[in-house]
Amino acid sequence: RRGLAVAAGPPSTRQLREAEEAAPVFQYAGKAAKRKDRVFVWGFSYSGALGIPSFVRPDAGWKKPRRIQPTPYRLETEEKISSAACGYGFTLLASNTRDITKVWGMGLNKDSQLGFQRSRRDQTKGYEYVLEPSPIPLPLEKPQQTRVLQVSCGRAHSLVLTDSEGVFTMGNNSYGQCGRKVVEDEVYSESHLIHQLKEFDSRVVQVVCGQDHSLFRTKKGTVYACGWGADGQTGLGHYNITSVPTQLHGDIAGVNIIQVSSCGDCCLAVSDEGDVFGWGNSEYLQLASVTETTQVNVPRHLPFKIGKVKEAACGGTGNIVLTEEGNVFVWGYGILGKGPNLIETAVPEMIPPSLFGWSDFNPDTRVAHVRCGLSQFAALTNRGELFVWGKNLRGCLGTGRREDQYFPWRVTVPGEVVDVACGVDHMVSMVRSL
Amino acid sequence: LNAVPGRPPRQRIRFLPTPAPGGGGAVELVATRVPVLADHPLVRGPRFRKLKIGAGHRLDVKASGVFVLGIGHGNKLLTDLYNCHLTKVYTVDGCFGKATDDFSDTGNLVEKTTFDHITREKLERILAIIQGTNQKALLMYSNIDMKTQEAYELAVKGLIRPMGKSPPIITAVRCLQFALPEFQLEIHCLHETQQYLRKMVHEIGLELKSSAVCTRVRRIRDGVFTVDDALPRTRWNLQSIQEAIQNCQLKVETELEKTLG
Numbered sequence: 001r002r003g004l005a006v007a008a009g010p011p012s013t014r015q016l017r018e019a020e021e022a023a024p025v026f027q028y029a030g031k032a033a034k035r036k037d038r039v040f041v042w043g044f045s046y047s048g049a050l051g052i053p054s055f056v057r058p059d060a061g062w063k064k065p066r067r068i069q070p071t072p073y074r075l076e077t078e079e080k081i082s083s084a085a086c087g088y089g090f091t092l093l094a095s096n097t098r099d100i101t102k103v104w105g106m107g108l109n110k111d112s113q114l115g116f117q118r119s120r121r122d123q124t125k126g127y128e129y130v131l132e133p134s135p136i137p138l139p140l141e142k143p144q145q146t147r148v149l150q151v152s153c154g155r156a157h158s159l160v161l162t163d164s165e166g167v168f169t170m171g172n173n174s175y176g177q178c179g180r181k182v183v184e185d186e187v188y189s190e191s192h193l194i195h196q197l198k199e200f201d202s203r204v205v206q207v208v209c210g211q212d213h214s215l216f217r218t219k220k221g222t223v224y225a226c227g228w229g230a231d232g233q234t235g236l237g238h239y240n241i242t243s244v245p246t247q248l249h250g251d252i253a254g255v256n257i258i259q260v261s262s263c264g265d266c267c268l269a270v271s272d273e274g275d276v277f278g279w280g281n282s283e284y285l286q287l288a289s290v291t292e293t294t295q296v297n298v299p300r301h302l303p304f305k306i307g308k309v310k311e312a313a314c315g316g317t318g319n320i321v322l323t324e325e326g327n328v329f330v331w332g333y334g335i336l337g338k339g340p341n342l343i344e345t346a347v348p349e350m351i352p353p354s355l356f357g358w359s360d361f362n363p364d365t366r367v368a369h370v371r372c373g374l375s376q377f378a379a380l381t382n383r384g385e386l387f388v389w390g391k392n393l394r395g396c397l398g399t400g401r402r403e404d405q406y407f408p409w410r411v412t413v414p415g416e417v418v419d420v421a422c423g424v425d426h427m428v429s430m431v432r433s434l
Numbered sequence: 435l436n437a438v439p440g441r442p443p444r445q446r447i448r449f450l451p452t453p454a455p456g457g458g459g460a461v462e463l464v465a466t467r468v469p470v471l472a473d474h475p476l477v478r479g480p481r482f483r484k485l486k487i488g489a490g491h492r493l494d495v496k497a498s499g500v501f502v503l504g505i506g507h508g509n510k511l512l513t514d515l516y517n518c519h520l521t522k523v524y525t526v527d528g529c530f531g532k533a534t535d536d537f538s539d540t541g542n543l544v545e546k547t548t549f550d551h552i553t554r555e556k557l558e559r560i561l562a563i564i565q566g567t568n569q570k571a572l573l574m575y576s577n578i579d580m581k582t583q584e585a586y587e588l589a590v591k592g593l594i595r596p597m598g599k600s601p602p603i604i605t606a607v608r609c610l611q612f613a614l615p616e617f618q619l620e621i622h623c624l625h626e627t628q629q630y631l632r633k634m635v636h637e638i639g640l641e642l643k644s645s646a647v648c649t650r651v652r653r654i655r656d657g658v659f660t661v662d663d664a665l666p667r668t669r670w671n672l673q674s675i676q677e678a679i680q681n682c683q684l685k686v687e688t689e690l691e692k693t694l695g
Contacts, residue, residue, distance in 0.1 A: 020546075023543060028548075340581055340586070357566075359606070406580065406581060407586045409573075412566065434559050434563075
């Protein structure tokens with residue numbers, strides 16, 4: 001009898017358990033796995049503002065030019081980006097590093113708002129459209145020690161704030177928004193000129209660009225402005241242009257301002273005690289609570305009874321504030337976020353927190369930051385979610401749909417959103433992976 | 435059920451001939467109440483021979499929890515409850531470190547991974563992202579025009595729900611317990627299957643750069659019925675069933691009226 005070869009039956013439980021214990025263990029992430037910081041962009045891409053050249057000029061035969069990126073798309077950057085700003089068809093990215101290259105720019109460069117980008121085909125000319133994040137050469141005295149803190153972009157000019165060398169401005173200066181004297185018939189395209197501003201009463205801690213004006217906030221809480229003033233957005237008491245940063249007075253004289261914001265022709269400032277001050281254009285009822293005039297050229301206190309204000313953001317036609325309790329208030333004109341029926345209001349209206357993910361299940365979800373584009377609003381919650389609403393111009397909301405959004409809508413981003421910058425038709429967000 | 439005394443037999447008035455008092459021969463008709471023979475239990479047979487029982491939302495073999503049944507005329511309420519699209523609540527237990535082919539701990543092992551880098555904060559972040567994407571799906575599948583004022587008002591109250599067919603949507607997730615390698619989640623969902631929940635546990639494991647299997651799925655709430663209303667195995671008798679039906683009747687009616695109008 002043979003009986004030597006026994007057919008293998010179904011494995012018994014003991015065999016299964018032994019096989020399981022003997023199986024190799026894979027390790028995908030160690031204990032010290034760090035969360036990576038990434039940049040996501042979405043919106044209109046033909047200006048190059050998204051920084052992805054294959055959307056404008058496809059580099060493979062099967063790729064088609066993508067005019068609009070409707071959902072967040074990851075942008076590869078060499079360094080960790082700490083600050084980003086969106087202008088009108090261009091973007092600036094800045095990193096906190098001590099390396100020589102600290103700021104990258106992409107998008108429109110017809111007014112040298114991204115500095116001089118030497119063209120590779122013709123060494124004497126510069127690029128008019130920059131399709132990829134390209135380094136911006138800043139004339140720093142100590143390039144390996146200075147750090148770039150913040151960047152800001154306006155319609156055709158940009159500001160770069162450093163920690164020890166003041167503020168650098170570049171771009172269009174036809175209204176003095178770069179802080180230097182207006183030169184008649186100056187040609188701004190392919191210009192090498194980057195102006196440096198240092199004369200402030202104390203260190204500048206925040207720079208904000210409006211459409212054609214610039215605001216500087218110093219450590220002492222004073223605000224300086226320069227640029228176009230026909231709507232009173234410089235807040236200096238007149239409607240002329242200012243080509244040198246001048247200190248603002250009015251209701252903010254002596255008040256310690258902790259945040260300034262501007263996007264179009266209206267400006268808002270928040271003091272350390274939670275009061276809101278506004279000046280500039282008021283054609284859309286932004287300042288109608290204090291005055292009937294449509295242009296306010298001196299900062300005025302806005303007497304809102306909504307609680308202590310922590311952060312404010314100014315849009316083209318609407319404004320938004322965030323209070324200490326975490327409530328969000330909107331006023332102005334346009335799609336304000338309370339359904340299609342609320343088109344304009346002069347008094348702030350609260351957006352119910354349940355629209356931002358607050359519920360009985362998650363009672364400690366609150367809005368942490370608010371940002372404004374020209375006709376869009378964005379809110380970041382403390383759980384890292386991004387909500388957008390407003391006019392969906394060329395897909396800039398990032399929802400994946402082309403329709404306007406009348407109430408806050410979540411944007412699906414793979415990771416926790418740390419900061420977002422809104423422009424006219426595109427947005428950039430800084431996201432931390434899990 | 436058949437042991438319960440049925441209704442008493444019907445009575446009929448018949449005129450029966452009885453012999454007249456005093457004197458024989460003449461027959462008088464006297465009205466008397468007489469039970470109808472057709473109603474006699476021996477003639478009629480048992481009252482209940484078959485019972486129609488319908489089942490509510492499916493619960494598969496490996497899961498446990500609340501399972502709704504409808505008896506007789508209650509089956510019509512079952513279809514109405516289905517059309518209400520109310521959320522169901524599950525407690526799902528999972529275990530990190532293993533990945534199997536059917537996402538539960540009884541399947542064939544596919545891979546083993548380390549899990550000591552996982553913390554509660556990372557898990558909660560993933561749960562927040564899951565909730566966010568499902569919230570969007572909720573609004574999209576509810577087929578309401580986003581541009582109207584009613585859509586805004588419903589969204590504020592949180593009442594937007596898909597009222598038709600839709601893929602599984604999770605309305606809320608919460609981490610109840612976290613003790614490596616095991617964890618427990620409470621999930622509120624719509625239109626789901628238990629295998630989908632197990633797949634979700636597996637995907638959470640993948641997102642955390644490890645792997646996870648689902649050890650237990652238990653439904654603790656199905657629309658208006660909770661674990662407190664449910665009858666355990668020891669109480670599957672007529673008395674408790676009748677009490678349970680009476681207790682739930684009011685709740686079911688109010689819910690149906692509120693949702694279907």
